[in-house]
Each structure stands twice: as C-alpha cells, then as structure tokens.
Amino acid sequence: MMQAEITPAAVALVGLLTALFLHDFVTLQRNRRLLLVQLVVFAGGAWLIVYPEVARRLAHFVGIGRGVDFVLYPLVIWLVRESLLSRRRRHEEQERVTELVRALAASGAHELASPRGPDHSIERASPHSATSAASCTE
Amino acid sequence: MPAFNEEERLARTLCELASAIPASDQVCVFLVDDGSAPAIDENAVRAAILEDRLEDRLEGRAGNDRSPRARRMRIVVARHAVNLGQGAALETARRLALDPRWQPSGGPFEAFVTMDSDGQHRGSDVLALAAAIAAGADVALGDRFAGGSEVPTSRRALLALARAFERATTGLRLSDVHNGLRAFGPRAIAGMRIRQNRMAHATEISQSISRASAERAEDDQLSVVEVPVSVRYSDASLAKGQRASGAVSIVVDLFHGFLFSDGSRDGSHPRGPR
Numbered sequence: 001m002m003q004a005e006i007t008p009a010a011v012a013l014v015g016l017l018t019a020l021f022l023h024d025f026v027t028l029q030r031n032r033r034l035l036l037v038q039l040v041v042f043a044g045g046a047w048l049i050v051y052p053e054v055a056r057r058l059a060h061f062v063g064i065g066r067g068v069d070f071v072l073y074p075l076v077i078w079l080v081r082e083s084l085l086s087r088r089r090r091h092e093e094q095e096r097v098t099e100l101v102r103a104l105a106a107s108g109a110h111e112l113a114s115p116r117g118p119d120h121s122i123e124r125a126s127p128h129s130a131t132s133a134a135s136c137t138e
Numbered sequence: 139m140p141a142f143n144e145e146e147r148l149a150r151t152l153c154e155l156a157s158a159i160p161a162s163d164q165v166c167v168f169l170v171d172d173g174s175a176p177a178i179d180e181n182a183v184r185a186a187i188l189e190d191r192l193e194d195r196l197e198g199r200a201g202n203d204r205s206p207r208a209r210r211m212r213i214v215v216a217r218h219a220v221n222l223g224q225g226a227a228l229e230t231a232r233r234l235a236l237d238p239r240w241q242p243s244g245g246p247f248e249a250f251v252t253m254d255s256d257g258q259h260r261g262s263d264v265l266a267l268a269a270a271i272a273a274g275a276d277v278a279l280g281d282r283f284a285g286g287s288e289v290p291t292s293r294r295a296l297l298a299l300a301r302a303f304e305r306a307t308t309g310l311r312l313s314d315v316h317n318g319l320r321a322f323g324p325r326a327i328a329g330m331r332i333r334q335n336r337m338a339h340a341t342e343i344s345q346s347i348s349r350a351s352a353e354r355a356e357d358d359q360l361s362v363v364e365v366p367v368s369v370r371y372s373d374a375s376l377a378k379g380q381r382a383s384g385a386v387s388i389v390v391d392l393f394h395g396f397l398f399s400d401g402s403r404d405g406s407h408p409r410g411p412r
Contacts, residue, residue, distance in 0.1 A: 091398040098222055098335055102230050105170065105216040109234055112169070112180055112213035 002053045010049050017042045017049075140227030141255035142172040145179060147374075148255045149186030155253075156187065156211045158261025164242055166212040168231040169255070173221030180215060214240055224318075225339030228252055229332040236327070248272060250327045254318040256374070263367035267321035276326040276360040277347055279312060280319030280367035290371060299385065304341060308348040312364065316340045319367050326350065326360055333399065337384055338391035 021042050028035055048055050048071060055067030064070050141148050152167065159165050171178045216230060234240055235250055249271035253259040263280060270278035282289060289297070297316060304315040320343065322330055329350045334342045351360050 087394065088398045091394055094335065095333070097220075098226055101173075101218045101220060101222060102226070102233065105218050105230055106234060106237065109214055109216035109240070112184060112215045 002051050004050050005052055006050070013049050014046045017046055139167055139253055139255050140170050140172055140224050140231065141174065141178060142221065142224070142227070143174045144255045145182060146186075147257040148178065149183045149190075151253075151255055151257045151259075152183065152213065153187055153190040154257070155261040155264060156190075158265055159211055160265075163265075164244065166214060166235075166240065166242060166247070168234045168240070169213055169215045170227040170230045170234075171215065171217040172224070172227040173218045175221075177217060178215075223336035223339075225332045225337070225342070226335040228339060232327065232330065232332070246324060249321050249323060251321040252318060257372070258370050259319045260368060260370070263319060263365075264321075266365050266367065267319065270363050270365050271321050271323045274361065275321075275363040276323045277362045278321040279314065279362065279364050280317045280369075281314040281364040282317055282367055282369040283314055284364070284366035288371065289369070290376065293371070293376075296385070300340075304344050307341065308344045310344050310348045310362070312344065312362075314364070315344055317367070317369070319369075334391055334395055336387070336391055338388045338395065341388065341392055342395070 021038060024038060025035060052067050055070050057067075059065065059067045059070035062070070064073070139151075148169075152169075155165075155167070214234060216234060218227065218230065231252070232250070235247060241247070249268040251264050251267050253264055259280070267278045267280060297314070300316050301313070305311060326347070330343060330346050332339045332342055347360065347362060351362075354360065
C-alpha cells in the first residue's frame with residue numbers, strides 16, 4: 001500500500017515543522033487553542049510530506065499531474081486572497097487611526113496666542129486660557 | 139499649515155506671514171503639528187514671534203507699541219498624537235477651518251490657503267492666492283515655474299514626471315501639481331476631503347478638482363487659476379522633501395486608495411465627523 005518516503009527533503013521539512021511547533025509551544029503557552037489548531041495543521045502537513053502518495057493519488061483523481069500541485073494550487077489562491085484582505089484591513093485600520101488621532105487633535109486644538117495687542121500680553125497668555133481665545137474672537 | 143519637526147523655520151514662516159498681512163485682513167492660521175518628536179514647542183514659537191515684533195519696533199519699522207501688522211493673525215494649534223503624514227495634517231487643518239468653533243466673528247472664511255511650514259513659501263504669495271480667490275476663482279494653485287523660482291534640475295525632472303502622470307489620470311492640465319501652496323474658495327473647499335494621508339494627497343486634490351468640475355453643470359464649473367509663486371529651496375527642505383523613490387510609494391498609495399475606498403472619495407458622504 002502506501003509507503004513512507006523518507007527522503008532528505010522530507011526529513012528537513014518535518015524537522016522544520018517540529019522546530020517551529022516547539023518554538024511556538026514555548027512562546028505561545030497561554031494560547032492553547034491556537035496551539036491545538038497549529039498542531040493539527042502541522043501534523044496534516046507532515047503526513048502529506050512523509051506519505052506523498054496520498055496527495056499523488058488525490059491529484060490523479062481530480063486530474064492534476066503532481067501531488068505537490070494538488071496542495072500548492074489551492075494554497076496559492078488562498079494566500080493571494082489573504083494578502084489582499086490583509087491590505088484592505090490595514091487600510092481600514094489606518095483610516096480609523098487617522099480619524100481617532102484627528103478627533104484628539106481637534107478636541108485639543110487651542111489658540112497659540114494673540115499676536116495682536118501689546119506685546120506683554122503674549123507672554124502672559126496661556127494657550128489654554130479662555131481669555132486668550134475670547135480676546136481673539138471679538 | 140502642516141508642520142513636522144519644524145520649529146525655527148516654522149517660527150520664521152509665521153513671522154513672515156504676519157508681516158505680509160495688511161492690517162485690514164483677518165487671518166487665522168491652522169497649524170497642525172503632525173506628531174513631531176519632540177512636540178513643537180509653542181512657547182518657543184511664541185517667543186520667536188514676540189522677538190521678531192520687538193526687533194521691528196527697535197528698528198522703528200512699526201512706529202508704535204501696537205504694531206498694525208499681524209493684528210489680525212490668530213494661530214490655532216492642533217497636534218496629531220502620532221505622525222500621520224502631510225495629507226492627513228492638511229485634512230485636519232481643513233476640518234478645523236470648517237469647524238464652527240474657529241469661525242471668525244465677521245462671517246465664514248473667504249479663502250482657504252495651504253502652505254508649507256519650512257519657509258519655502260512666501261507670505262506675499264499667500265496673499266496673491268487669497269486675492270485670486272477673492273477675485274472670483276474657486277481654486278488658485280501656486281505655479282513655481284512661472285514665478286521665477288530657482289528649481290533644481292533634479293526637482294524639475296521629478297516634477298515633470300509627476301505632471302505627466304497627473305495629466306494622464308485627472309485630465310487637468312496643470313503646470314505645477316505638487317506645489318503645497320494652494321487656495322480654495324468656500325465653494326471648492328467642501329469637496330476637497332483628503333483621504334491620502336501621505337504624499338499622494340497632491341494627486342488626490344487634483345482628482346477632487348477635476349471630479350468636482352465633472353459633477354457640476356456646464357455653467358457652474360469650478361474656476362481654476364494658476365498664480366505664479368516663488369519657492370525658496372534650502373538644503374534642509376530639499377533633504378526633507380520628496381525623492382524619486384517617493385514616487386513609487388505615491389503610486390502604491392493611490393492604488394490602495396482606488397482599491398479600498400468605497401466610492402465616497404468626494405467627501406459628499408462622509409464617514410467620520412467633518
């Protein structure tokens with residue numbers, strides 16, 4: 001039946017997956033659910049690496065030449081979409097931050113000073129004082 | 139007036155502007171500190187203005203204690219908590235200028251002028267633009283090529299490229315698209331919402347102008363004039379200004395804006411507070 005194909009590439013890739021998972025296991029300890037999902041996805045990936053015949057047969061069944069392509073094609077489509085979505089999210093986040101910063105700026109806006117009138121009034125005028133604003137709006 | 143990490147040149151710009159304004163005019167400067175680090179020291183700016191006035195008096199230019207110049211210049215300061223970009227700062231200033239809180243006593247503002255804070259624009263040119271608006275134009279754009287500025291060759295090449303791009307994308311035939319010295323009348327300012335936070339706002343403004351014209355009836359078009367202005371280039375302002383590599387990020391920003399905006403770019407369907 002299906003045979004494990006332990007090539008140097010398979011060893012390296014599974015080793016990388018294991019190392020990544022161990023790293024995340026140590027650093028993401030508080031996020032147990034994410035770790036579990038990651039474990040399942042990584043295990044599935046490792047299975048496909050060690051038993052390439054699985055992907056190969058599925059690929060032949062649906063009419064794709066190589067087993068690798070069976071995995072790669074959907075992955076590329078998903079990644080492109082993900083990249084576009086994340087760009088849009090970043091754009092929207094940026095618009096929100098902009099509005100937030102702007103609202104803060106508007107609420108903190110104040111008159112610098114009143115450069116009219118005698119000079120000493122400039123020294124006294126506080127940027128927040130109501131009088132300096134009032135003297136300018138008359 | 140957007141300002142980022144300017145203080146000395148900002149103070150000088152404000153002083154020059156103040157001295158250019160005739161006593162009969164009422165002017166309010168909306169100064170937006172775009173997250174400068176450290177924050178623009180208002181006391182230092184105030185002190186510089188004060189000193190400038192004292193010097194004037196010592197030299198006998200003003201003649202008396204109450205110098206008539208700059209009597210009508212108010213300065214409203216707002217600060218972005220983080221740096222957002224020149225486009226964002228201009229939009230903040232635009233909102234402030236339309237905010238009832240800062241309206242002048244004698245009715246709404248008659249002209250809205252944008253200028254840089256690093257001293258490259260002249261106070262007299264600001265008045266020239268405002269005068270063009272007062273004469274009936276809806277949009278007056280500074281044209282540094284007609285104004286006899288000494289534009290460095292590298293700048294000329296870059297700006298020529300920008301001009302070609304602008305003509306292709308907006309259909310407007312403007313000679314100096316990336317000049318920060320612009321003026322808008324009350325009819326035009328409402329539609330000039332800027333959503334490009336960084337340097338792509340110049341293109342966005344041109345697009346807004348051309349769209350505003352396209353949406354209006356034949357006999358109700360926005361009138362756009364170009365006014366010769368002179369731009370002073372200094373090493374510091376050149377170093378801070380746009381580079382050729384910036385053109386790429388402008389195109390990317392424009393593309394993102396095109397992709398992700400919801401079609402309300404003209405500002406007639408605002409999503410946030412205006």
